[in-house]
Amino acid sequence: MALLTIALLAVREAARRRLLTAAAALTIVLVGLTGWSVSRLVSLHDAWKSPSTVALHASIFVILLAWGFSMVLAVGAAFLAAPAIASEVETGLILAVLPRPIRRSDFVLGKWLGLALLLGAYIALTAALEFATIKAVTGYLPPHPIAAALYLMGEAFVLMTLALFASTRVASMTGGIIAIALFGVAWIAGMVQTIAIAFNNQSIETATAAVGLLLPTDAFWRGAVFSLEPSAVVATANAAGRSAADNTPFGISAPPSTALLLWSFGWTAVVLSAAVLTFNHRDL
Structure with a gap:
């Protein structure tokens, strides 16, 4: 209840x-x-008289829009969660809450749940409005819009959990900067991994994959891209081979594996548990 x-x-x-x-x-x-x-x-469709061409351009536009949206979500999730606990510790408000019969674990988990509800509702509503607008104007709808929205939620939840963990130990601004910096590192590692795949460089591919496991935001982004790609594009890319299919962050030949998704869920649970444990042992 607490x-x-x-x-x-x-x-x-x-x-x-x-x-x-x-x-x-x-x-x-x-x-x-x-x-x-x-x-x-x-209007270009009216000039070209080619529905397939406008559908192709619409699919590219949707993926680029999702990329921009994921960047906004990353920054928003980090700076929403970073002050969630740290600001109340800094101002002393936490001292008025915890003496009551409220466990510290309930406080941390409650913060996480509240932030997750906010982010989840925002992503679901915005994605629904965006997809509905694109469908109404162009007649095009991505193959798996719901899956894409869920992947974006997963990416936001991972970064939010990291920022909340930082919030239990460091100041608000510091926690937000740490979360954003690590997100940037993971994103760059994903970019480098696509280059390594294209040039068949196994050592760099392995190193960047390890970075992706330490902060699995890129896995959810790749899942979102795959969900937004038209099936014809995926089939063509697969026919061209793995290096051609995966040589850009906006062209993915397969969704994240079940093992990688389970790792991401487990990572979130472990980091959230670490946040609870750390806050339990913090002197206020």
């Missing part, structure tokens, strides 16, 4: 700080820009 109360308070705190209002306004602007952009594809 866990759910803390989660609800986290949501209310976001509303009090007008975070929800700002997110809604930015979403409206983003959807409006998306509608205008894809309407230009429709």
Whole structure:
């Protein structure tokens, strides 16, 4: 019960700080820009008289849009979770909460649950509006839009969990910077891995894969890209071979393996448990 109360308070705190209002306004602007952009594809369709061409361009646009959205989610998740605990410790508010019959573990898990609900709802709503807009204007819809949204949620949850763990030990700004920096390292490692695959460099591929295991955000991004790619593009890439299919971060020949997804879920659980353990032993 205390866990759910803390989660609800986290949501209310976001509303009090007008975070929800700002997110809604930015979403409206983003959807409006998306509608205008894809309407230009429709005008090109009228000029080319080629539905397949506009569908191809629409699929590329959707993947690029998802890439930009994933960057926004990464920054948002990091700086949403980084002050979740650290700010209350810094201001002393935590001392008014924990003396009550609330376990520290419930406090940390409640914060995580509240932030996860906020991020999950935002991603689901924004993705639904974006896909609906693109479908209404161009008639194109990615093959697996729900799976793509879930992969983006997974990426955001991984980074949010990392930032929340940092929030139990370091200051808010420091935790946010650490999370974003590590996300950047993981993203660059994913880029380097695609180059290593293209040139068949096994040692670099292994090293970058290890980085991907230490922070598995890139796995979820690749899953999102695969879910957004038209089946014809995937089939063509697979026919060309693995190096051709996986030589860009925007062209993926296969979704993340079940083992990699299980690793990512386990990673999240372990880091969240570490956050609870660390906060339990912290002097306030």
